[in-house]
Amino acid sequence: MNPRERLAGLKRVFGKEDVRSLARRYFVANGFDGTLTSIGVVLGAYMGGNIDSGLAIIGIGLGAAIGLGTSGIWSVWEIERAETSRELLQLEAAMLTDLDDTQLTRDFRNEQIVLALAAATGPVIGIVVTLLPFLFEGMFLSLFQAVLLSIALGVLLLAGVGAYMGTISKQRWYVAAVRMGLAGLVVAVITVFLPG
Amino acid sequence: MARIRRVILDILKPHEPKIVPFTEQLSEPEDIQGVTSKLVDIEENVRRIRVTVEGEDIDMDTLEEQIMDLSGSIHSIDEVSCGERIVEDPWLVD
Numbered sequence: 558m559n560p561r562e563r564l565a566g567l568k569r570v571f572g573k574e575d576v577r578s579l580a581r582r583y584f585v586a587n588g589f590d591g592t593l594t595s596i597g598v599v600l601g602a603y604m605g606g607n608i609d610s611g612l613a614i615i616g617i618g619l620g621a622a623i624g625l626g627t628s629g630i631w632s633v634w635e636i637e638r639a640e641t642s643r644e645l646l647q648l649e650a651a652m653l654t655d656l657d658d659t660q661l662t663r664d665f666r667n668e669q670i671v672l673a674l675a676a677a678t679g680p681v682i683g684i685v686v687t688l689l690p691f692l693f694e695g696m697f698l699s700l701f702q703a704v705l706l707s708i709a710l711g712v713l714l715l716a717g718v719g720a721y722m723g724t725i726s727k728q729r730w731y732v733a734a735v736r737m738g739l740a741g742l743v744v745a746v747i748t749v750f751l752p753g
Numbered sequence: 754m755a756r757i758r759r760v761i762l763d764i765l766k767p768h769e770p771k772i773v774p775f776t777e778q779l780s781e782p783e784d785i786q787g788v789t790s791k792l793v794d795i796e797e798n799v800r801r802i803r804v805t806v807e808g809e810d811i812d813m814d815t816l817e818e819q820i821m822d823l824s825g826s827i828h829s830i831d832e833v834s835c836g837e838r839i840v841e842d843p844w845l846v847d
Contacts, residue, residue, distance in 0.1 A: 647798055648767050648798050648799070648824075651767075651796070651797070651798040651799045652765055652766075652767070652798075652799055652826050653826075654826045656767075656824055658822075659821065659822055659823065659824040660770060660822055660823050660824055661767055661769060661770070661823075661824035662824075664769065664770075
């Protein structure tokens, strides 16, 4: 399959509402994981006392991004592969025919790609956004200010996603935003009060 | 060889692709002038549809390949019209 056909296939499956809905779930669930992890990592690293530069925190955070991104892409790829294989076997049994190399199997593969990418980009975006203030540590911000800004960005990101989810589910967006954003504050408070 | 002008096929297909994109894609080749798909039966995993294809000179091999690529399986060829013009089934004409 050439790149143009692959792109057309990805565009076609992304047009399906069920694929978009599943991609949204993976993106939000893993993005939530990533953002909360990043808040915990940033605060934990800062309060550990041995970190004196923003770049060191960026290094730790990027390690978490690689871990969660890889986890998202790998686990969802395998989950979707198993699910689509099962579905394909059921269909082949119902149709009494081999469906290899048909539009259906190509769509299944493209769905796997879309969903795995959604699962990986969620946490990476969540972590990268919360790490951005540390790029300016030493220029415009002190390390403490960068930590505070990082937590604020994480909470805002969670609230933004909450508002979006509230809008698409026709609920009060600000309630959904507060509920999601609150999780970031809870992680921050727990990390601050951790023993040691 | 006489030109094939119309075929009516009984096809079994999964729910995906849906009947609209399925019919649209069948109508894309240049030798096809029009396609009509009619839902006959829905089961848990599959649907049976009756597809009527009309054209000036339908290439059956290409049509069958295209249906298979769309994950469809031809159960039977229910009607074929060949020649200079389409002769309607006299049993169906009032």
